[in-house]
Amino acid sequence: MKKVIITVTGPDKPGIIAGVSNVLYNQHCNIENISQTTLQSEFAGICLAAIPESLSIQELQAHMEQGLSGQNLQITIKTMDEETSNPANTITEPFIVSTFGPDRKGIVAVISQVIADAGVNISNLKAVFQGGDNPDRNIMIFEIDVPVSIDLQRFSAELSEKASAIGLDLNIQHKNIFDAVNRI
Amino acid sequence: MLNDREFISTLDMLKYEHLDVRAVTLGINLADCSSHDLSVFKSNIRNKMTGLAKNLVTVCNRVGDKYGIDVVNKRISISPIAVVAAAFSSKQMVEIARTLDDIAEEVNVDFIGGFSALVEKGIANGDRALIEAIPEALATTRRLCSSVNVASTRAGINMDAVLLMAEAIKKAAELTKDSDGLACAKLCVFCNIPEDVPFMAGAYLGTGEADAVINVGVSGPGVVKNAIDRALAGETRPDLGRIAEIIKQTACKVTRVGELIGREVAENLGIPFGVVDLSLAPTPTVGDSVGEIFQSLGLLSIGVPGSTAALAMLNDAVKKGGAFASSYVGGLSGAFIPVSEDLNIEEAARNGYLNIEKLEALTSVCSVGLDMVAIPGNTSVDTLAGIIADEMAVGMINSKTTATRIIPVPGKNVGDNAHFGGLLGHAAIIGVKNADGVNRFIRHGGRIPAPIHSLKN
Numbered sequence: 001m002k003k004v005i006i007t008v009t010g011p012d013k014p015g016i017i018a019g020v021s022n023v024l025y026n027q028h029c030n031i032e033n034i035s036q037t038t039l040q041s042e043f044a045g046i047c048l049a050a051i052p053e054s055l056s057i058q059e060l061q062a063h064m065e066q067g068l069s070g071q072n073l074q075i076t077i078k079t080m081d082e083e084t085s086n087p088a089n090t091i092t093e094p095f096i097v098s099t100f101g102p103d104r105k106g107i108v109a110v111i112s113q114v115i116a117d118a119g120v121n122i123s124n125l126k127a128v129f130q131g132g133d134n135p136d137r138n139i140m141i142f143e144i145d146v147p148v149s150i151d152l153q154r155f156s157a158e159l160s161e162k163a164s165a166i167g168l169d170l171n172i173q174h175k176n177i178f179d180a181v182n183r184i
Numbered sequence: 185m186l187n188d189r190e191f192i193s194t195l196d197m198l199k200y201e202h203l204d205v206r207a208v209t210l211g212i213n214l215a216d217c218s219s220h221d222l223s224v225f226k227s228n229i230r231n232k233m234t235g236l237a238k239n240l241v242t243v244c245n246r247v248g249d250k251y252g253i254d255v256v257n258k259r260i261s262i263s264p265i266a267v268v269a270a271a272f273s274s275k276q277m278v279e280i281a282r283t284l285d286d287i288a289e290e291v292n293v294d295f296i297g298g299f300s301a302l303v304e305k306g307i308a309n310g311d312r313a314l315i316e317a318i319p320e321a322l323a324t325t326r327r328l329c330s331s332v333n334v335a336s337t338r339a340g341i342n343m344d345a346v347l348l349m350a351e352a353i354k355k356a357a358e359l360t361k362d363s364d365g366l367a368c369a370k371l372c373v374f375c376n377i378p379e380d381v382p383f384m385a386g387a388y389l390g391t392g393e394a395d396a397v398i399n400v401g402v403s404g405p406g407v408v409k410n411a412i413d414r415a416l417a418g419e420t421r422p423d424l425g426r427i428a429e430i431i432k433q434t435a436c437k438v439t440r441v442g443e444l445i446g447r448e449v450a451e452n453l454g455i456p457f458g459v460v461d462l463s464l465a466p467t468p469t470v471g472d473s474v475g476e477i478f479q480s481l482g483l484l485s486i487g488v489p490g491s492t493a494a495l496a497m498l499n500d501a502v503k504k505g506g507a508f509a510s511s512y513v514g515g516l517s518g519a520f521i522p523v524s525e526d527l528n529i530e531e532a533a534r535n536g537y538l539n540i541e542k543l544e545a546l547t548s549v550c551s552v553g554l555d556m557v558a559i560p561g562n563t564s565v566d567t568l569a570g571i572i573a574d575e576m577a578v579g580m581i582n583s584k585t586t587a588t589r590i591i592p593v594p595g596k597n598v599g600d601n602a603h604f605g606g607l608l609g610h611a612a613i614i615g616v617k618n619a620d621g622v623n624r625f626i627r628h629g630g631r632i633p634a635p636i637h638s639l640k641n
Contacts, residue, residue: 098195128188141191153249171199173252180440181197182190 001050003032003080004057006064010073012043020047023067027060028052043073048080092121092145094175097159099140101168103129107140111170114162118155121145143175198253201410202472203438205445206465207257207401208244209297209382211389211458212236214263220271226283233260236396236455237291243452247445255445257294260287261387261399266301270310274317281321281328288327295370297387299330302377305339305631307348315345318352322367323359329385335375335576337583341632343573349373350569350626354592357561361594364602368591369524369556373572375579375586380459381515386552386587397458398450399515402442403465405474408434408502412480427481428501435462435505443510461515462506463551464498466526468609474519475528486521486529486546487538495519496549516585518551524604524611525556534612540571548578553586558602558611559619561594566623567616568592573626581635 008020017036024031029051036045051060057077064075099111108125115122124143146152156172163170197203217228241258248255262268262284269280281299288296299321301311318330332349335341353373357365372386379390382401389397411434415422422430442460450457466474478486481494499518506513521543523529532538540557547553553575572588579586593602596613603610 096191098191100199126188128192139192139195141188156249171195171252173198174250176444177198177251177253177441178186178191178194180444181194181437182186 001030002053003048003050004060004077005080006047006049006075006077008043008045008047008068008073008075010043010071012038012041013071016043016045016068016071016073019068019071020045020064023060023063024049024051027055027063029055029060090147092147094123095144095146095172096175096178097142097144097170097172099163099168099170101138101163101166103138104166106166107168110162110166111140111142111159114159115142115144118150118158119147120150120155196410197404197407197437201404202406202467202469203404203441204254204256204402205248205400205442206403206463207259207382207384208240208255208446208449209259209261209387209399209401210237210240210453210455211261211380211393211397211399212263213389213393213395214265214268215391218268218271222272222276222279225269225272226280229262229280230283230287233262233287234291237293239453241292243449247448247452250448251445253441253445257384258292259382259384259387260291260293260296261382261389262296262298263389263391264298264300264302266308266310266314267391269314270308272310272313274313277313277317278320278324281317281325285325285328293327295327295329295384295387297329297331297384298389299328300332300388302333303345304333304336304342304375306342307345315348315352318371319355319359319367322356322370329370329372329387331372331374331377331386331388331587333374333377334572335580336634337376337580338634339631340634341375341573341576341580343626343632344629346373346572346576347565347569347626347629350565350572353568353590354565357592357594364558364596364604365561365591365593366604366608369589369604369608372587372589373576375576376584377587378515378585380461382461383463383465383516385589386516393458394456396455398446398453398455399458399461400442400446400449401461401463401465401515402438403463403472404434404438405464405466405477405519406471407438408464408498409471409473409477409480412477416480424497428497431498431501432505432508435502436509438462439506439509439513443512457512459512459514460506460510462502462509462513462517463515464502464519466520466522466529467607468525468527468530470527473526473528474521475526475532479528485532485535485537487532487542491542492545492549495521495546499550516551520552520555521546521550522555522589523557524602524609525607526609530609530611533614538614540614540616544574544578547575547586548582551585553579554588554590556589556591556604556608556611558591558593558596558613559616560597560613561592562597562620563592563616564620564622566626567618567621569626570623571616577632580632
């Protein structure tokens with residue numbers, strides 16, 4: 001067996017996951033992990049599957065195109081790079097960066113650049129517009145994994161500085177406080 | 185994986201609802217510092233306290249930054265000085281007080297608590313010296329707090345000690361008349377004092393405690409108020425059972441934050457973690473008020489009929505939430521009603537909704553007592569002793585902690601204002617019956633016997 005990554009994007013409707021999983025089942029593939037999300041009406045799914053050595057990526061792609069035809073979906077399949085499946089063994093601590101402020105261009109670009117420059121990985125990112133007229137209720141939440149080796153104080157100072165330059169209020173805090181409050 | 189609602193509600197608590205860690209208090213046992221030689225004793229306590237506390241502030245700030253939560257006060261509580269310095273005279277006790285104040289400044293803590301004596305049953309030489317030293321000690325130091333336990337459910341009320349404390353309060357007020365009797369804001373008289381309170385002015389380290397311990401005081405009246413407001417604004421009108429449940433759940437969350445911070449500070453300092461004291465402790469800031477909770481619950485103001493019932497529900501729900509959240513909840517854990525420290529409660533007193541009698545009634549169901557109450561400067565020692573004795577009786581009979589922190593503001597009378605500054609706030613002076621009169625009952629002396637523990641009616 002070899003491992004592939006299948007990504008599917010397109011307009012959301014009932015049956016996408018059923019379509020993908022049935023093609024994999026019929027081709028004797030095993031789904032090892034799968035995740036999906038939707039933004040407004042758009043669907044995006046990513047699936048890690050083990051496929052038989054005898055099945056080529058091109059063949060699987062053809063089966064998928066056929067199985068999901070007529071749904072206007074973009075499907076890509078690629079072999080999973082073993083190196084990336086075992087990321088460097090860095091010890092990290094989970095932190096949450098949250099920004100509050102009016103919606104504007106560049107929020108994600110600016111903040112994620114600071115995060116990237118520090119060698120910190122974003123493991124989850126979402127925008128929460130509770131908004132209405134109150135710009136302070138536009139909230140971005142970045143879940144990040146901060147290597148224990150980096151200077152946290154400098155990192156948060158850098159984040160706050162860049163955020164305030166674009167009119168945002170930014171907080172960074174260890175994820176445990178959210179767990180402590182919300183999980184028993 | 186946390187959902188959006190959980191993220192947002194937690195961020196709101198921290199950002200908009202004034203949830204903070206009100207105090208991380210390092211308890212230090214000074215029993216092994218004892219000596220008959222004052223200079224040896226002073227050098228022993230300095231070495232021990234600075235050694236243990238040198239990183240306290242840095243570690244608290246670092247842990248606070250890590251979790252995005254403010255650790256507002258860093259404090260030290262110590263073994264009762266009347267016990268560990270029992271060999272010294274009251275003049276020497278004042279010197280010890282000044283040394284403690286210097287130590288507080290050196291390690292940069294906000295307060296040291298434990299210039300204390302436990303005299304509920306009798307007064308030993310060290311106790312008497314300490315009580316005598318209190319006025320000057322508090323008037324000539326900035327960061328020292330004093331507490332004296334004069335009553336307990338098991339021992340009764342030591343009325344001799346009550347009278348001594350009334351005299352001490354009166355004298356402390358006079359010595360600090362330029363600052364509206366500020367020394368009295370650092371002095372509590374207790375019934376059933378807990379041994380692990382992290383909050384001032386009542387913090388001291390009990391004799392049954394470890395060599396050093398970290399106790400944490402969390403606050404969050406704003407968080408509770410907002411939770412009630414949100415529930416009442418919802419579509420289904422919650423009844424009081426449901427509201428109590430919401431308060432309980434909120435108290436649970438707040439306590440969890442306190443334990444998280446406390447344990448991490450303790451681990452960083454290599455000192456055992458003691459307790460979380462979950463108390464609704466207000467500050468003179470809008471949105472950080474216990475009084476506002478009463479209005480959210482539908483009362484015109486704290487003090488109007490219904491207030492005692494509301495406070496009973498609030499206090500009990502807070503305790504239940506705290507007890508569920510952590511196995512080590514201690515200290516006072518409940519609602520505080522310090523008049524000058526809460527804008528809303530102060531306003532209630534100013535507008536006449538809250539008088540000293542109603543405050544006393546409220547203390548039968550809340551976690552402390554007559555707290556930061558400014559009364560006329562001409563209040564006699566007898567009347568002060570009467571107020572203290574009444575408050576002690578509430579605690580003794582109900583097996584709960586009660587305390588007084590009253591300030592007879594020199595030269596001021598009902599309707600005037602007293603300003604204490606900072607977190608201590610300001611207060612309109614409220615009336616006391618028979619303010620400058622005598623009180624023969626108080627002058628009988630002796631000890632009111634401990635109450636019976638059956639026939640509870």
